[in-house]
Amino acid sequence: xxxxxxxxxxxxxxxxxxxxxxxxxxxxxxxxxxxxxxxxxxxxxxxxxxxxxxxxxxxxxxxxxxxxxxxxxxxxxxxxxxxxxxxxxxxxxxxxxxxxxxxxxxxxxxxxxxxxxxxxxxxxxxxxxxxxxxxxxxxxxxxxxxxxxxxxxxxxxxxxxxxxxxxxxxxxxxxxxxxxxxxxxxxxxxxxxxxxxxxxxxxxxxxxxxxxxxxxxxxxxxxxxxxxxxxxxxxxxxxxxxxxxxxxxxxxxxxxxxxxxxxxxxxxxxxxxxxxxxxxxxxxxxxxxxxxxxxxxxxxxxxxxxxxxxxxxxxxxxxxxxxxxxxxxxxxxxxxxxxxxxxxxxxxxxxxxxxxxxxxxxxxxxxxxxxxxxxxxxxxxxxxxxxxxxxxxxxxxxxxxxxxxxxxxxxxxxxxxxxxxx
Amino acid sequence: xxxxxxxxxxxxxxxxxxxxxxxxxxxxxxxxxxxxxxxxxxxxxxxxxxxxxxxxxxxxxxxxxxxxxxxxxxxxxxxxxxxxxxxxxxxx
Numbered sequence: 100x101x102x103x104x105x106x107x108x109x110x111x112x113x114x115x116x117x118x119x120x121x122x123x124x125x126x127x128x129x130x131x132x133x134x135x136x137x138x139x140x141x142x143x144x145x146x147x148x149x150x151x152x153x154x155x156x157x158x159x160x161x162x163x164x165x166x167x168x169x170x171x172x173x174x175x176x177x178x179x180x181x182x183x184x185x186x187x188x189x190x191x192x193x194x195x196x197x198x199x200x201x202x203x204x205x206x207x208x209x210x211x212x213x214x215x216x217x218x219x220x221x222x223x224x225x226x227x228x229x230x231x232x233x234x235x236x237x238x239x240x241x242x243x244x245x246x247x248x249x250x251x252x253x254x255x256x257x258x259x260x261x262x263x264x265x266x267x268x269x270x271x272x273x274x275x276x277x278x279x280x281x282x283x284x285x286x287x288x289x290x291x292x293x294x295x296x297x298x299x300x301x302x303x304x305x306x307x308x309x310x311x312x313x314x315x316x317x318x319x320x321x322x323x324x325x326x327x328x329x330x331x332x333x334x335x336x337x338x339x340x341x342x343x344x345x346x347x348x349x350x351x352x353x354x355x356x357x358x359x360x361x362x363x364x365x366x367x368x369x370x371x372x373x374x375x376x377x378x379x380x381x382x383x384x385x386x387x388x389x390x391x392x393x394x395x396x397x398x399x400x401x402x403x404x405x406x407x408x409x410x411x412x413x414x415x416x417x418x419x420x421x422x423x424x425x426x427x428x429x430x431x432x433x434x435x436x437x438x439x440x441x442x443x444x445x446x447x448x449x450x451x452x453x454x455x456x457x458x459x460x461x462x463x464x465x466x467x468x469x470x471x472x473x474x475x476x477x478x479x480x481x482x483x484x485x486x487x488x489x490x491x492x493x494x495x496x497x498x499x500x501x502x503x504x505x506x507x508x509x510x511x512x513x514x515x516x517x518x519x520x521x
Numbered sequence: 522x523x524x525x526x527x528x529x530x531x532x533x534x535x536x537x538x539x540x541x542x543x544x545x546x547x548x549x550x551x552x553x554x555x556x557x558x559x560x561x562x563x564x565x566x567x568x569x570x571x572x573x574x575x576x577x578x579x580x581x582x583x584x585x586x587x588x589x590x591x592x593x594x595x596x597x598x599x600x601x602x603x604x605x606x607x608x609x610x611x612x613x
Binding site: 146147148150151283286287349352355356358359366370373374375376377378379380381382383385386387388389390391392393395396399401404405407408409411412413415421422425426427428429431432435466467470 | 532535536537538539540541542543547551554555557558559561562564565566567568569570571572573574580582590594595597598599600601607608609610611612
């Protein structure tokens with residue numbers, strides 16, 4: 100049976116030579132590919148064909164990679180299971196009755212199932228790390244500003260980054276080497292000094308590495324997940340690393356702050372979908388507001404409508420200070436807590452997801468429960484930091500992910516630590 | 522109980538602001554879900570005021586003419602066009 104990992108299967112050839120020559124890459128369907136439709140998992144963009152490539156797609160081609168298709172995702176990246184896609188859910192290749200995680204579920208499933216050697220995902224609040232954890236593969240969310248977002252269809256642009264998914268840490272790091280670097284077309288990208296390639300950092304040397312374990316990110320986790328987590332921490336200790344507990348009191352507010360900020364940005368970003376330049380037309384009856392409202396009723400699914408409405412509410416007169424301004428305070432507080440933690444630790448470790456993969460259909464009816472599952476991943480986006488999810492055993496055959504968070508532009512450190520945990 | 526009660530009328534008002542039509546069943550469903558979600562967001566009240574320490578720097582570039590999309594490329598995804606323009610709904 101098909102996993103439904105791809106929305107569009109189409110081959111895009113890259114250069115004859117390059118660091119990724121001979122390698123196949125699956126690309127999440129919110130990343131623009133010239134001449135190949137890019138749907139964002141939405142009916143709104145079912146027929147949208149970008150007239151240009153995203154910078155990361157240009158870099159893949161120049162590096163010699165062959166793109167094999169566009170992968171399934173939660174609609175506009177809004178979900179933790181890939182079930183909000185207008186093109187149906189993707190199944191988890193490890194257990195087809197389970198979700199692959201989301202929102203980059205198609206990318207992680209394609210890699211785990213061998214349908215692509217590597218994949219691109221995007222991570223706004225965990226959307227690379229969650230599916231990597233649920234499918235038993237490696238995913239890296241880069242520091243904000245390391246990878247260009249030009250050509251990425253925006254959901255919450257102050258939070259999101261494009262990043263690699265691969266079967267191994269070294270493979271993910273090799274792909275990150277191709278993606279990283281400044282881009283004139285994305286003014287938030289930075290030039291970052293690199294001593295060596297990220298792939299070279301995957302040397303497994305953790306002797307003397309100091310690991311902080313934020314106790315708040317263990318609260319409420321599944322017992323089996325915690326057992327797997329402590330096993331891998333013990334394994335890193337046996338290789339010369341040390342660990343100590345740290346406190347991040349601010350992260351108790353991370354899920355609230357994340358959703359308020361992400362929904363607010365989404366309500367603004369998705370205003371462009373009005374059925375005129377692209378998307379589902381709302382027809383020409385009545386005035387323009389009525390036409391736009393019809394276009395958006397038809398083109399958007401329930402989760403997208405929920406987030407656009409809640410974001411509109413959080414930004415509206417009378418509620419802005421209560422929700423949006425407080426969420427920005429929380430974001431600043433979380434950044435400071437991470438800075439303090441990194442004054443005495445090289446990396447921070449936690450389970451990526453507090454639970455094993457959900458059963459298909461389990462979480463669809465209760466959006467708040469789905470949001471709460473993102474507790475360990477969203478703080479990293481709010482603090483603009485890099486993080487990797489690497490396989491760390493299983494619970495009754497279902498994959499568990501270890502999340503390692505690094506300081507700003509500390510990708511080499513988390514790659515090194517993750518390569519020792521594999 | 523949430524400090525911010527949400528009923529179907531409130532959802533309809535926000536949906537109008539956001540330019541999203543909803544049917545009756547969606548209005549009822551969203552009202553119940555929004556009450557739960559906003560109740561959870563209310564915990565942000567406990568967050569202290571935090572001054573931003575970020576040093577923001579403007580990133581400038583010279584304002585030079587460069588290649589953009591052709592008119593044909595820009596129009597290619599539009600549901601309807603007329604005489605080389607996007608066709609939109611009436612503005613009044």
